[in-house]
Amino acid sequence: MTLRSPDWLTVGGWSVLEANDGEDGIQLTVEHQPDAVICDLLMPRCNGFQVCRSIREQGGNIQQPKIIVTTGSGYATDQQNAMEVGADEYLIKPFRADELIRILERRPARQIAVSAAPPLPPKAHAILPADQPPRLKFWGVRGSIPTPGPGTVQYGGNTSCVEVRADGEIIILDAGSGIRRLGLSLEQEFKGQPIDLTLLITHTHWDHIQGFPFFVPA
Numbered sequence: 001m002t003l004r005s006p007d008w009l010t011v012g013g014w015s016v017l018e019a020n021d022g023e024d025g026i027q028l029t030v031e032h033q034p035d036a037v038i039c040d041l042l043m044p045r046c047n048g049f050q051v052c053r054s055i056r057e058q059g060g061n062i063q064q065p066k067i068i069v070t071t072g073s074g075y076a077t078d079q080q081n082a083m084e085v086g087a088d089e090y091l092i093k094p095f096r097a098d099e100l101i102r103i104l105e106r107r108p109a110r111q112i113a114v115s116a117a118p119p120l121p122p123k124a125h126a127i128l129p130a131d132q133p134p135r136l137k138f139w140g141v142r143g144s145i146p147t148p149g150p151g152t153v154q155y156g157g158n159t160s161c162v163e164v165r166a167d168g169e170i171i172i173l174d175a176g177s178g179i180r181r182l183g184l185s186l187e188q189e190f191k192g193q194p195i196d197l198t199l200l201i202t203h204t205h206w207d208h209i210q211g212f213p214f215f216v217p218a
Contacts, residue, residue: 008097014104022046026054033063036104041071041078042204049085056086068103070095075213130168137163140178140211159207170197175212183216 009016017032019025021044029037037055041048048069055067068089069082079090089103139161159176170186172179186195195217201208 008100009104020044022048022051025051029055029065030058030062034065035063036066036068038068038070038100041069041073041082048087049081052082052086066104068100077213128165128168128170132165132168134166135164138178139163139182140176159210161211170195172197172199174202174208175199175210175215176207177211177214179211180214180216183214187216 017028017034019028022039023046025037025039025043026046028034037051039048039051043051046054048071052067052069055062055065058064066088067086068091069087070091070093071078072093074092082090091100091103141160159178160174161176161178161182162173163182164171164173172182186197197217
C-alpha cells in the first residue's frame with residue numbers, strides 16, 4: 001500500500017489540513033496558523049514561490065510556519081529562489097516519509113522580529129515607454145518551426161519563447177531554450193538594471209521550461 005504525504009503525517013501524530021491549490025493554502029495558513037506548511041513548487045492558481053512570499057509578507061501578523069517546498073525539479077536556481085522568498089527546506093521528489101518527518105521535527109520555524117529594520121530603498125527599475133507600439137517576437141523558432149543548431153545544442157535544442165511588449169509591460173510566454181537569447185538581449189538593452197516582467201508558462205511540457213535555468217536576468 002502506498003501512503004500519500006498527508007497520510008504519513010497523520011500516522012506520525014500530526015494534524016493535517018489539505019489545500020486544493022496555492023491560494024487555498026495561503027488562506028488556510030492565515031486562518032489556522034499551522035506549525036508547518038508543505039507546498040509543491042508547481043500548483044494550480046498560485047505556485048510555491050508565491051505561497052512562500054505571501055506567507056512571509058504576513059510578517060508578525062501570524063505565527064510564521066516552517067515552510068517546506070517539494071518539487072521534482074533538481075535545478076539549483078529553483079532551490080535558491082525558493083529560499084530567497086521564504087522557504088526553510090527544499091525536498092526533491094521522490095523522498096521517504098522519514099526524511100519529511102525528520103525535517104519537520106528538526107528545528108522551529110524562523111522567528112519574525114517584531115520591530116523590523118527599515119526597508120532598503122528600492123532599486124531603480126528599467127521602465128519601458130508606455131507609448132511604444134506593441135511588439136511580438138518569437139525567440140528560438142523560425143516561424144513556428146524550431147531552429148536547432150550548434151549554437152543551441154548545449155541548451156537542449158532550440159524551442160519556443162515568445163516576447164510581448166505592450167503598454168509599458170514585458171510579458172514572456174514560455175521558457176524554451178530561446179529564452180537564453182532573449183535574456184542576453186534584455187541584459188544588453190537594459191545594461192544590468194532590474195527589469196519588471198511577467199513570465200507565463202502556457203503548459204509545463206519540458207520544451208516549454210527547459211531554457212529557464214539559462215535565463216540571465218533571473
